[in-house]
Amino acid sequence: INYQLARFVASYGDASKIPASTCPEVSFVGRSNVGKSSIMNKLFNRKNLVKVSSTPGKTANVNFFEADGIHFVDLPGYGYAQRSKAERDRWKDLIGEFFELDRSFNLVVSLIDIRHEPSALDHQMIDYLNASGLPFVIALTKADKLSRGRADQQRSAIARILGMRPADLLITSSDNGQGIDELKEIIELHCLG
Numbered sequence: 001i002n003y004q005l006a007r008f009v010a011s012y013g014d015a016s017k018i019p020a021s022t023c024p025e026v027s028f029v030g031r032s033n034v035g036k037s038s039i040m041n042k043l044f045n046r047k048n049l050v051k052v053s054s055t056p057g058k059t060a061n062v063n064f065f066e067a068d069g070i071h072f073v074d075l076p077g078y079g080y081a082q083r084s085k086a087e088r089d090r091w092k093d094l095i096g097e098f099f100e101l102d103r104s105f106n107l108v109v110s111l112i113d114i115r116h117e118p119s120a121l122d123h124q125m126i127d128y129l130n131a132s133g134l135p136f137v138i139a140l141t142k143a144d145k146l147s148r149g150r151a152d153q154q155r156s157a158i159a160r161i162l163g164m165r166p167a168d169l170l171i172t173s174s175d176n177g178q179g180i181d182e183l184k185e186i187i188e189l190h191c192l193g
């Protein structure tokens with residue numbers, strides 16, 4: 001997959017307005033501020049094609065990007081307590097309705113901050129992915145904030161909590177690029193079959 005010519009395609013605030021899939025799709029989910037938009041920029045090797053912010057709640061819509069005939073979907077983060085209940089409900093509906101659409105869900109990248117235990121909403125998301133049978137991979141983000149040893153320990157702890165094998169959780173960093181090549185391989189596997 002050539003990521004060099006990544007481009008923005010479209011933004012939707014209402015899941016029912018999203019047109020049918022025209023190509024394989026990779027979507028990125030996780031709590032607000034976990035690093036969804038950043039990991040997409042890292043894949044595309046672009047500084048700010050996808051809008052990133054240190055303030056949680058940056059991505060409020062479903063944003064489609066395209067690279068080499070594959071769609072990359074940036075979703076709003078869940079669980080940002082500082083938002084109004086109405087806003088949180090809108091986002092939850094948007095994410096929920098998105099995954100209820102009949103689409104080419106080739107791969108869902110579910111992001112969890114490597115420093116923290118999965119939240120209740122992370123559990124909900126992963127339970128949903130398991131129940132729905134959608135292909136997904138877990139990427140632990142911000143590994144640059146821990147030593148290699150601590151990162152491995154955290155991966156084991158989080159894997160145990162989720163009932164998964166540590167090897168099934170990718171250790172990633174959008175800062176130093178750790179795990180990005182592995183993520184690209186997984187994306188390739190699911191999108192190019």
Ligand code: GTP
Nearest residue numbers: 032033034035036037038053054057058059077174
């Ligand atoms: P929402 O759009 O609010 O849902 O957030 P998001 O998940 O898209 O997070 P975003 O990519 O905007 O990143 C949030 C903050 O975390 C920014 O300040 C990023 O610079 C920082 N960040 C993201 N990934 C990493 C990483 O791998 N390492 C470090 N050190 N910081 C990161």
Ligand code: MG
Nearest residue numbers: 036037058059
């Ligand atoms: Mg974002």
